[in-house]
Every structure is written in structure tokens, then in C-alpha cells.
Amino acid sequence: MKRFYIVYNPDKDTDSMVLDDLCGYIQKAGGICGVMNCYEFGRLSKQDVENIISGYECILVLGGDGTLLNAASSVSHVDIPMFGMNMGTVGFLTEGELPNRYEILDRLLDGDFSTEERMMIKGSVLGQDGSVYRKRALNDIVITRAGFSRLIGLDVYVDGSFLNTYEGDGIIVSTPTGSTGYNLSAGGPVVDPTAQLLIITPVCPHSITCKSIVLPRNAKIDIAIAKKRKTQDTEAIVSFDGGNDMELSAGDVLSVEASQRITRLIKASNVNFYEILRNKLGGK
Numbered sequence: 001m002k003r004f005y006i007v008y009n010p011d012k013d014t015d016s017m018v019l020d021d022l023c024g025y026i027q028k029a030g031g032i033c034g035v036m037n038c039y040e041f042g043r044l045s046k047q048d049v050e051n052i053i054s055g056y057e058c059i060l061v062l063g064g065d066g067t068l069l070n071a072a073s074s075v076s077h078v079d080i081p082m083f084g085m086n087m088g089t090v091g092f093l094t095e096g097e098l099p100n101r102y103e104i105l106d107r108l109l110d111g112d113f114s115t116e117e118r119m120m121i122k123g124s125v126l127g128q129d130g131s132v133y134r135k136r137a138l139n140d141i142v143i144t145r146a147g148f149s150r151l152i153g154l155d156v157y158v159d160g161s162f163l164n165t166y167e168g169d170g171i172i173v174s175t176p177t178g179s180t181g182y183n184l185s186a187g188g189p190v191v192d193p194t195a196q197l198l199i200i201t202p203v204c205p206h207s208i209t210c211k212s213i214v215l216p217r218n219a220k221i222d223i224a225i226a227k228k229r230k231t232q233d234t235e236a237i238v239s240f241d242g243g244n245d246m247e248l249s250a251g252d253v254l255s256v257e258a259s260q261r262i263t264r265l266i267k268a269s270n271v272n273f274y275e276i277l278r279n280k281l282g283g284k
Contacts, residue, residue, distance in 0.1 A: 001108050005034040005056040007041050007071045009063030012087035018098065019062060022085070025102060029109050038067050046077055053080060058108065058266065060085065065093045065181075069241040072138045072263050081115050083108065083266040092180045092193075092276060095269055104268045113268040118177045119196055119217065122259040125238060128251045136259050137240040139178030143223060143254060144170035144203065146237045146247060151206055153226030154236075158219055165226070168205035170236065173198060173221055173256045177263075180277070182242075188212040193273055198258065221256040225249065 004026055008019050023033045034056060044052065053059065059075060059082040061068045068084040075082070084094030085101060096104045107113055123141045125133040145152045154171050156163045174183040179191040179199060188201035189212055196217040202210045215221070225235050227250035236248040248254070 001057045001111055001113075002031045003034075003056045004031060004058050004060045004108075005036075005053050006060045006062060007036060007038050007067070008061075009067040009087065010037045010039075012063045012067070018085075018087065018101075022060070022062065022101065022105065025105055026109070029105075031109060038063060038070055042070050042074055044074060049074055050078055053078065056080065058083060060108075061094065063087050063094070065091055066242060068093045069139055070243075073136065073241055076120065076136045076138075076259075076261050076263070079264070081264040081266045083268060092280060093177070093265070095265075095267070095271060095276065100269070107268045108266070113266050115264045116194060116267055118193060118263045118265060119175055120259040120261050120263055121173065121175055121198065121256055122261075123173075123238070123240060124255045125246060125248065126253045126255070128249070133246055135240045135245065136261060137178075138175065138263050139181050139241045140172050140174040140183060141241075141254070141256055142170060142172050142182060142203075142239045143225075143236050143248065144239070146235060152236050155224040155226055156200065157222040157224075158215060160220075160222075163200075163213070164210075166202045166205055166210060167207070168202055168210070170203040171223065172201040172203060173223075174201060175199075180280075183212075189214065190277065196258075198256070217258045219257070223254045223256070225252045225254075227251075 061084045085096040086094035120136050122136045151167045154166045176191040176195040177193045183201050186201050186203050198215040201212040225248050
């Protein structure tokens with residue numbers, strides 16, 4: 001592998017010293033680098049992304065997990081592997097650490113790596129006016145309360161069958177990759193990231209019996225927004241991998257299911273998921 005496109009977070013590498021160091025090392029080894037900051041990259045159209053990364057063999061993400069998630073969303077329609085160099089905090093997705101960056105770059109340059117396929121989910125929001133908004137996510141799709149709404153009501157259906165009405169701060173539909181993200185903070189289960197399943201986790205439910213539910217990959221989840229406040233039109237916000245994508249009103253429906261698209265993450269270190277889990281979450 002010789003051609004790298006680097007997407008970097010300028011808030012993490014404020015003086016571009018790490019970026020310049022990586023580019024210099026790659027170029028000295030005979031490689032080629034393209035570079036763009038994550039904010040500009042996230043604003044590109046799908047066609048522009050295809051044109052810009054054409055001919056490159058890898059997206060090298062310099063930042064934290066959030067930076068990698070945003071980049072994954074931008075390239076979800078293109079089959080190109082990604083590798084994350086962690087400059088954030090926890091870093092479950094960005095397995096590379098700065099102290100071992102040269103060792104990792106050597107392995108990438110020599111082709112000494114493997115790739116891991118991660119499932120993605122796709123969400124479709126059907127508005128009352130008939131409009132449809134669609135987007136994919138690698139980690140999760142989340143509905144949270146908006147405005148002055150103290151609780152939101154969410155009617156959840158699985159494969160057309162009514163599951164439950166959740167009242168609380170919201171609900172998370174997570175992939176196995178996203179199980180160590182917001183899902184974990186909300187008390188959901190940690191799942192091996194290569195598994196093929198969906199997780200529903202309520203956020204601060206107004207019930208002592210509401211728990212996470214694990215569903216098979218082929219399940220289709222529909223979440224309808226219930227009316228809770230007569231004076232409030234916007235009841236909730238739906239976010240895909242952490243972005244505030246759009247507002248939801250009573251009667252709007254979010255449908256979530258597994259996507260046919262995948263994200264390919266490069267594995268270029270000898271650290272496995274369970275070791276990362278133990279180290280990041282304070283195990284012995």
C-alpha cells in the first residue's frame with residue numbers, strides 16, 4: 001500500500017506537527033499522500049468524495065473515534081478501507097496510537113495488515129408530509145428529546161409487531177461496533193464488533209423494567225414519535241453517528257435496518273478487541 005488519503009482533525013492536531021510527520025514519513029518511503037481536514041471532507045458531495053479519493057488505497061484518519069465516524073459516513077458509498085490514528089480519548093475505532101505510528105505505517109506500507117468488516121445500519125425518516133430522509137451509520141442512530149420536552153414517547157415496532165412504548169430521554173439503535181459508544185453509556189451490552197445484530201437501548205427510561213433488547217441482523221425496526229406536548233411541534237431529534245441531523249415531530253416515523261454497505265477497518269496492530277476493551281474500560 002502506497003497511496004494514502006489523510007483526513008485529519010485540526011482541533012486535535014492544532015499545529016499540524018503530527019500530520020506533517022506522517023506525510024513526511026510516508027513520502028520518504030515512496031508513498032503518496034492526499035490531505036484534507038475532517039470538516040471540509042464532511043461537506044463534500046458524494047460525487048466529490050469519489051473524485052477526490054479515486055486511486056487511493058486507504059483513508060488514514062487522524063483524530064478520535066468521532067473523526068473516524070464522520071469520515072466513514074462520507075465514504076460509506078465507496079469501497080475503501082480505513083485506519084484510525086488515535087488523537088482522542090478512549091478510541092475503540094482508532095486502534096493506532098501515536099507512540100507506535102512508525103511501526104504501523106511500516107506495516108501499512110509493506111502490506112502487513114488485515115481488514116475487518118463492520119456492519120452498518122441505515123435509517124429512513126418518513127415525515128407526515130411524505131418526505132423521506134435517508135442516511136447510514138456505523139455506530140448508531142439515536143432519537144433524543146428536543147426543546148422543553150421533559151419526556152418523549154416512542155412507539156417501537158419490530159418486523160411490524162408492536163414491541164413497546166418507551167417514555168424517557170430517547171432511544172438508541174446500535175450496531176455491534178457502536179455497542180461501546182453511547183449504548184455502553186446508557187447501560188447497553190457490549191458486543192463483539194464483528195457480530196451481526198442490532199441493539200435497542202432506551203435512554204433514561206421512565207421505568208425500572210426497560211432494558212436493552214438484542215435483535216437479529218434481518219430485523220426491521222420502526223419508531224413512531226408520539227405526541228406529548230400540545231404546544232410543542234418538535235418532539236425529538238434524530239442523529240446518525242452523533243450528528244444532529246434533523247428534527248422530528250409527532251407522527252414522524254424512523255425505520256432502521258441493516259445496510260448492505262459495510263465499513264472496512266484495517267487491522268495493523270497485534271492488539272485485539274478484548275485487549276482494547278480491557279485497557280480502555282479500566283480492567284486489569
